[in-house]
Structures are given as structure tokens and as C-alpha cells.
Amino acid sequence: MLKLSEKFFLALIVVTLLLPAALTVWVHCGNPSPQFNWIANRTLSGVTIKKDLPPITTTSWLNGQLQKGLNTLATEDFAGRELLIRAYNEILYRLFDKSYMTSEKIIRGKHENLFGVDYLAVYGQYLPPISNEEDETLAVMMKYLSERLKQLGSCFVFVITPSKATLYPEDIPDRYLIKLKQGEQRPTNYQILVPK
Amino acid sequence: MLFNSPLFLFLFFPCLYLLYRFVPNNCRNGLLLAASFLFYSWVEPIFVFWALGSALLDWMLGEVISRRAEPNIRKAAVTLGVIANVALLAYFKYANFFRANFIVALQNFGVSPSPLWHVALPVAISFIVFEKITYLVDLYRGDCRPADNLLTYLLYVFYFPKLLAGPIIRYHDIDGQLRRRQVTWLDFRDGIIRFLFGLAKKVLLADHIGHFSDEIFRLPAQQLDLGMAWIGVLCFTAQIYFDFSGYSDMAIGLSRTFGFHLKENFRQPYTAINFSDFWHRWHISLSTWIRDYLYIPLGGNRHSIPRTYFNLCLCFFLSGLWHGAAWTYIIWGLYHGTMLIADRVFWKEWQKHLPKGLNVAITFFLVVIGWVVFRAESLNQIGTYFGAMFIPKHAEPNLLWLSPDIVLALVVAYFIIFLPLIPRFDKILHWYEGLALRRSIELATAYGLLLFALGRVAATSYQAFIYFRF
Numbered sequence: 001m002l003k004l005s006e007k008f009f010l011a012l013i014v015v016t017l018l019l020p021a022a023l024t025v026w027v028h029c030g031n032p033s034p035q036f037n038w039i040a041n042r043t044l045s046g047v048t049i050k051k052d053l054p055p056i057t058t059t060s061w062l063n064g065q066l067q068k069g070l071n072t073l074a075t076e077d078f079a080g081r082e083l084l085i086r087a088y089n090e091i092l093y094r095l096f097d098k099s100y101m102t103s104e105k106i107i108r109g110k111h112e113n114l115f116g117v118d119y120l121a122v123y124g125q126y127l128p129p130i131s132n133e134e135d136e137t138l139a140v141m142m143k144y145l146s147e148r149l150k151q152l153g154s155c156f157v158f159v160i161t162p163s164k165a166t167l168y169p170e171d172i173p174d175r176y177l178i179k180l181k182q183g184e185q186r187p188t189n190y191q192i193l194v195p196k
Numbered sequence: 197m198l199f200n201s202p203l204f205l206f207l208f209f210p211c212l213y214l215l216y217r218f219v220p221n222n223c224r225n226g227l228l229l230a231a232s233f234l235f236y237s238w239v240e241p242i243f244v245f246w247a248l249g250s251a252l253l254d255w256m257l258g259e260v261i262s263r264r265a266e267p268n269i270r271k272a273a274v275t276l277g278v279i280a281n282v283a284l285l286a287y288f289k290y291a292n293f294f295r296a297n298f299i300v301a302l303q304n305f306g307v308s309p310s311p312l313w314h315v316a317l318p319v320a321i322s323f324i325v326f327e328k329i330t331y332l333v334d335l336y337r338g339d340c341r342p343a344d345n346l347l348t349y350l351l352y353v354f355y356f357p358k359l360l361a362g363p364i365i366r367y368h369d370i371d372g373q374l375r376r377r378q379v380t381w382l383d384f385r386d387g388i389i390r391f392l393f394g395l396a397k398k399v400l401l402a403d404h405i406g407h408f409s410d411e412i413f414r415l416p417a418q419q420l421d422l423g424m425a426w427i428g429v430l431c432f433t434a435q436i437y438f439d440f441s442g443y444s445d446m447a448i449g450l451s452r453t454f455g456f457h458l459k460e461n462f463r464q465p466y467t468a469i470n471f472s473d474f475w476h477r478w479h480i481s482l483s484t485w486i487r488d489y490l491y492i493p494l495g496g497n498r499h500s501i502p503r504t505y506f507n508l509c510l511c512f513f514l515s516g517l518w519h520g521a522a523w524t525y526i527i528w529g530l531y532h533g534t535m536l537i538a539d540r541v542f543w544k545e546w547q548k549h550l551p552k553g554l555n556v557a558i559t560f561f562l563v564v565i566g567w568v569v570f571r572a573e574s575l576n577q578i579g580t581y582f583g584a585m586f587i588p589k590h591a592e593p594n595l596l597w598l599s600p601d602i603v604l605a606l607v608v609a610y611f612i613i614f615l616p617l618i619p620r621f622d623k624i625l626h627w628y629e630g631l632a633l634r635r636s637i638e639l640a641t642a643y644g645l646l647l648f649a650l651g652r653v654a655a656t657s658y659q660a661f662i663y664f665r666f
Contacts, residue, residue: 001382002381002382002385003633003635003636005633005636005639006385006635006636006639009636009639009640009642009643010381010384010385010388010639012643013388013392013639013642013643013646014210016643016646016647016650017205017206017209017210018206018210020202020206021206021207021210021211061241062241062242063241064241067197067238067239067241070203071197071201071203074201074202074203074206074207075201075202075203078202078206081202081654084650084651084653084654084655085651085654085655087647087651088648088651088652088654088655089655091651092601095600095601096599096600096601096604097600098599098601117595120595121595124595126593126594126595175597176595178593179592179593182593
């Protein structure tokens, strides 16, 4: 015989597991008002890639595309997902100074400044500079583009923008600057590309 | 479809369970079989037909074994069944491995054959094959009755909670439950608690720690120093335990909600005092399978001592190969086989003079060493990694950082792992088990863990938005 408290928690668990599917149906069929945006996954802005469901055919089932599509749809579109993401990321941020997105691609620097890890890797010289081959290929491509655009009456302008890491080096966490501080100076991609 | 995917958690399981509660008793096996086929064909839409065909063959051979009295015919049927199953496993799991090694061997003689074919490894094939063999051998030995009908047999083979990663169930262990079982709310409560604790082990500990372990194992040799190498392997040690035992917990918990009582697959393995003890605690369903269907038929320890050691080595060689078609797994298996022999030759006697804590520490250290071999991508990496673990060197800086959340996850993981070693643990456990509100506490904890786990499941799959938090 279940105790009352057990029934309460079991009911909570069951509702938590049942609710997302029911709400997803409601969101997609009922066109809820904006006050329910937090359920309908409309609170996080940004660029999204719309993923369509593959055609429901025997072939798409047998090659696994249909299952993959349904999985993606269910994973990325269940009601309340953004709420969970916000809550989880808020906890990670408050407790561990962490910013989580798939893998930890964005980190929190000094003075609340956020940095992309890839840019820090380049700035901190953890990634090798552009190779001669890549450099040559890039130069040939740009030369071609420049000439082609000139023929078409347009002007080709190549802009190299400084990364956030270059602009705010004082806010980069120390652990990303170890290699740079060791004095292993090497030319940056900018310094390599400009003379070309 | 994984147990920790939203599709399973929010749609497959709740819908199936509701249906399961409402259909009449005699339809429940049919419903579970249909759900199991859907579950398996979701991940293996082609191989499911191979598995089904193979299961039908086994069913027919099982009928021959159980109905015919002639020993020769029975023996021929079981032999045919075992060979067909092993052939299925050999083709789908090992063809690429054998072919690659064959090509390397030919290249040593100056011949360069062109690549012929690549066989995709079907999910769960090792578990399916072992269970199918079990049924035939048990029938032949007279250890179990034949399944009532084809549907019952197919449910035994394809039953989805244990299908992808075990525990490996033997037919005679579940025979009675397949025929008749009770479905109660008490079982649902216990099953849900077990499932959610397993989910938390997998999502909050194994995945969290595993991500860091993967990054360390991916580091180039020049960036791997002694500290990082040890952290990496300790992360993997925790990851593999919580990942695998988490899956087993989920399988056992789900089964419990459907009224099945499966046997335990893990029993605090890292508190083992030697390797023999370790294999009584780690992946118990595999070690008992190997003992009953391989080691004992080979002669076990009934013959000479060298023969016993040979049997042990062979069993663990095959156990390594069962884990994966690569030399690293084979070496890992042989390493464990060698350690078991060492147990028998001298260690079990010597260790009597050592305190329990030291025995646990030594065994844990040697198990951890084994995990390096298991985790390594190649034979070269084994050497590099051991070099980093045992030879201090000045490594190049890298971008990896042992962040506080990973430290916390590791502390929690190792606290759980070594909890049974604390003094008077049994008494504390006994006191806890006597608490009237024990299940309520567990349900409340499980609910909190579920929310955290769902948050992580949602966040880790969140790839479509860029810069969404700013």
C-alpha cells in the first residue's frame, strides 16, 4: 500500500513525464497566447535552423532518416524545453561560473565578459597559425574573387576584424594565457595574411 | 532511442506504461513485444530482420531439442544453433576486424589487396546472441522448460529494457515471469525510483565526467602530463561505472514497473578486494554467463592446474573480444585473465596479511590500469598514456581545465563508489532501510534528480541556437 507522501511524489513524477508531450500537442494545435511563450519555446532568441521531418516512407524508415528526424524534432521541440535550459544554465552559471552549450564553447572571463573558446585558443596560441598551403589557397581564392568582382563592376573589400580576445585581453582568464606568457611568440594569422 | 532521450522519457515510456496498465493481462506480453520491436527497429531498422530470422531459427531448434528424445538429434540441434549464433556475431561484429588484420598481414608480404566491404556493427548484437545461445543450451541441459509459444520466446529475446546493454538474462531466470507476473503500484514506485537514480547516474555523473575524460584522452602526447593523465583515467573509471551501472539500473527499474524482477548486474565493484571479487561485482550477468556457458564447459578447474589457467585466459580473451573487435579489448581481457590467475597462484594467500582497505586500494589501482587499455584508441596510445601516467615530464600547456563542476561530479562519484567502505556502513544502511519514510525520501530525491537530468538533457541537445543566452 502506497503512503500518501509516496502517492504525491509519484504523481509529480508521472505528471512531469506526461506533461511535455501533452503541452507540445497543445502548443502546436492550440496556438496559445504570448503569455505562454515560456512553454512554447519562444523566449530564447537567436538564429535557428528549421529542421523538417523527412518523408514518412519505408525507405526513410529503413535508412534511419525518419527515426533521426523524429528524434531531433522531439528533442528540440518539446514544450518547456527552453525553460529547462534556462534553469539548468542558470544553476551552472550561479554555482560554477559556467556557460553550457552542447560542450563548453562559451566561457565566462573577468568582469563578466564572455569569450568563445575557439577565439581564445587562437589568441593564446594553442592552435597553430595558418599553414603556408592554407595561406596560399586563401590568397589565390581572394585574388580570383577580387578579379571576378571587378569584371562585374563591384569592388572586393577584405576585412580582418580583431576578435574579442584581442580587444579585451585583460578579461581573459589566466589559464588561457599560459602559453602566451611563456614567450612562445609567433606571428598571428593577421600578420601572415596582410603581406600577401 | 535511448532511455535518456526526450522521445523515450516523454512519449515512449509514458504511453507504453499507460497502455500496459489498461490492457488485459493476456495482452501484456504482446504489447511489450510490439513495443520492443518498435524500440529496436528504431535503432536497427534492417538488422532487426536478421535478428528476427535468427530468433525464429533458434525457436525451431529449441522445439526440436525439447520435443525429440534422440540424443544425437538434440545435440545436432544445439550445435547448429550455437554455430549459427556465433557466425552471426562473427560476421557482424568481427568481419571488419579480421579483414583489417588480414590486409595488414598481406601487406607485410608485399601484397596490397583492395578493401572489399565494410560491415556496420548492429547495436546490441552481442547481448542478443548470448541470450539466444543461453536458451538453446539451457533447453539442451534440461535447465529450463521451452517457451510456451513463439511470442513468449521473442519477448525474451527482444524485451526492450535489457535489449541494448543488458543485463544478460538467462531464460530460466525469467521463464516464470514471462508466463505470469503481477503488476502493482508498489513495483511501479520501486521501478521508477530505480530508473530515475539510473538516469541521474548516467546523465549527471557519467556524461558530465565522461566529457572531460574524452578531452583528456584526445590530448596530443606532448600536452599530456602526469596529473592530467591520472585525472583522465580516474574520470574514465567513474564514467564507465556510472554509465554502465546507470543503464542497468534503468533496465532493472523499467522492468520492475512492468512487473519483472531482474537480477542485479553490479554490486559496488570498486570495493572489490581482488580480481576474483571484482568479477563477482562487475557486470555480473556477463561474468556468470562466461562461467556457466564457457568456463565450466571447457572443464573449469576440474582438470590440471595449467588447464585451469588456460581456461581462465581463454575465457577472458573471449570476454575482451566480446566487448569490442580491437586489440585493446583483447589485451584488456588477457590482463584480467592474468590477474585472476595471479589471484589463484599467490595473491589470495598473500592478501590475507593485509588490511581490507589496502586490498581494495591495490585492486582498484590495478583495475584503473586496465581501464587505460580499455579506453585507449590504439596500441600506440596505451604506451603513450602509460608513459604520461608514470614518467613525470614537462608537458606543453593545454586548454583543459578541471572546472569546479567536474571536481564536484568527481567527488560525488567517488563518494558513492567508496561509500560502502566507511565504518559501520552496514548499520547505517540497516537503520535507513528501517525508516518509515524511506521510499518517500527516495521519491523526493529521484524527482529532484529527474528535473536536473531533464535540464541537462535539454541543454546538451541544444545546438540550433547560437548566442541564445546573451
